[in-house]
Amino acid sequence: MATVKAVLRRKKNPEGKYPIAIRITKDRKSSYLGTGQYLEEKYWDEKNRCVRKSHPYASIINNFLVTKVAEANKKVFEAENNEDYQTVKAIKKSIKKTKKIDFFAIANMHLDNLKNREKHHQYDTELGRLKKFKDFLKKNELSFNELNPPLLKKFETYLLHDKKRSPRTVVNYLILIRTIYNLAISESIIDRGRYPFGKGKVQIKIPESQKIGFNSNEIKKLENAIDLTEAQQKAVHIWLISFYFAGIRVGDVLKLKWSDFNDGRLMYRMNKNSKLLSLKTSEKANVILERYRQDKLTDDDLIFDYLRGTDLRDSQEISVRTQTITRNLNRHLKKVTAKLGISKKMSMHIARHSFGNISGDKIPIQMLQKLYRHSSVTTTINYQANFIHQDADDALEKVINL
Structure with missing residues (x-):
């Protein structure tokens, strides 16, 4: 008699979570049906074959698993009542064929x-x-x-x-x-036989994007901008703080707290990949930070007030609020660059491109990888290639200057 159980498989994904699967065992041979659900190991109750109550979506996932196990059991019983012998692979195949896979x-x-x-x-x-x-x-x-x-x-x-x-x-x-x-x-839901991507089919080629950052003179214009509204000045300050710390993302700037600064250094954990980084706080950054210190309530208070009153534990609310704030900041920044006569595209993300543009080939690529928080040096090389032009310029000059 074949048995059906929900199990946590041992091959974790890049986020460190393990896939939940339905295991069908017969004659000491097992086959697995993926459920599409992933879980941290601490949330899996091995004894009861379910998700622990401490997981925020425990009841939803467990109800889903109960349904899947019941469907598999139904097909197993049908296969066992068949006069012809059914292998575990045949049983799995019959389950996968029960309905069109959408x-x-x-x-x-x-x-x-x-x-x-x-x-x-x-x-x-x-x-x-x-x-x-x-x-x-x-x-x-x-x-x-x-x-x-x-x-x-x-x-x-x-x-x-x-x-x-x-x-x-x-x-x-x-x-x-x-x-x-x-x-x-x-997840073993379909096989690779009809895979539509690859050579001779649909090939995905990422087109080269043009990344243009500000140059030193344009940065100085921003640093010395006058006659700005309060909202425009604050947008410029947030942009410059991003630039002074190697282009940290706006979502991270908005969540900076006074407690993140110690002994003349910023220590923060990047939201995108949870990497921890320690960077020196430059004098220019200190000048901006001091302008906001008078509004400080506690060490755990946010430096910029855009997210004050928001539950920082609610990642969904933070994501929605950050998108709205970023749109408003970008709108103010565009008005500032128009006043300053800067024609280049302006947004919060341009601070990161500007750091890359000015660093050019002056900083070793391994150090840039650390500053950018890239996981792979290849990513850094490809990114920085947008801003390194000196070798090509010199080669061109050698040819045309006859």
């Missing part, structure tokens, strides 16, 4: 994983992209058999020509579809 059902698993990992901004963005894909299809369901290269190429044309999306944006849509397809494969 792409958007797997997409919902992907979205749930993002929500559970508190990737709220990414969740909102990808939810919108999936809605756009449904609009193109003019239906809410799509089998993986239908998801083929011709369909994807039509979708690509639709985005480029009908919706006037940029090539980089179109690539983001295709990457999302590929991610969901790979999730279905990794």
Whole structure:
């Protein structure tokens, strides 16, 4: 008799979580059905084969697992009553064939994983992209058999020509579809036989983006800007703090507390990848910080008041508020650069590009990797290539200066 159990598998994902699977065992041989759910090991109750109550979504996930185990058990009983002998692989195959596998059902698993990992901004963005894909299809369901290269190429044309999306944006849509397809494969929900990506099919090539930062003179204009409104001045200060600390992201700047500064250094944990970094607080940064010290309530108080009154433990609320604040900051910054006669594109993220532009090839790439908090030096090399022009300029001069 075959047995069916929910188990936590031992191959963790990049976030350090383990996949929950349905294990079917017969004649001492096991096969696994993925559920699309991932969990930290501390939340798994091995004895009772369920998620511990301490997990915030325990009841939801456990109800989901009960349903999946019941479905698998039903198919096992049907297979066991069959006169022909059924191997564990045959039983698994019969379970996978019970209904058409819908792409958007797997997409919902992907979205749930993002929500559970508190990737709220990414969740909102990808939810919108999936809605756009449904609009193109003019239906809410799509089998993986239908998801083929011709369909994807039509979708690509639709985005480029009908919706006037940029090539980089179109690539983001295709990457999302590929991610969901790979999730279905990794969870043994579908096989790789009809995989629509790769050589001779749909190849995803990320187009080179143009990253333009401010130069030293433009930074000085910002530092010495006068006749600004209070909102414009604060936006400039936040931009400069980002620049002075190697382009830390606006979400991290907004959450800086006075307690993050000790012995002339900033120590903070980056929200994007949780990396801890210690940076010297320059005199220029101190001058700006001192202007806000009079509003300090406690050491744990935020330096900039935009997120005061917000529950900093609520990652979803923080994500939504940060997006709104960033839009407002960018609007003020554009007005400032217009006043200063700076024609380059301006936003909070340009502070990071500006640091890269001015550092150029003056700083060793390994040190830049540390300052940027990149996991791979290759990422740093590719990023910094946008701002290193001296070798190409010298080569050009040698040819044209006859």
